[in-house]
Amino acid sequence: MTTQYNNGQAAASxxxxxxxxxxxxxxxxxxxxxxxxxxxxxxVDFRSSY
Incomplete structure (x- = not known):
């Protein structure tokens, strides 16, 4: 499995x-x-219910 790396301070530390x-x-x-x-x-496209 692979996943994304959210490049930011929290991800780095x-x-x-x-x-x-x-x-x-x-x-x-x-x-x-x-x-x-x-x-x-x-x-599918997201459709808000409100």
């Missing part, structure tokens, strides 16, 4: 943040993008 950096791994990048796109495609 207090939060339990992590990041994964991969170089020269086009297969992993492609698989990650395909999965990300599948999640995006299932998203």
């Amino acid at each position: 207090r939060n339990s943040e992590n990041a994964l950096v991969l170089w020269n791994c086009p297969g992993v990048a492609r698989d990650y993008l395909v999965h990300w796109q599948s999640r995006w495609d299932q998203g």
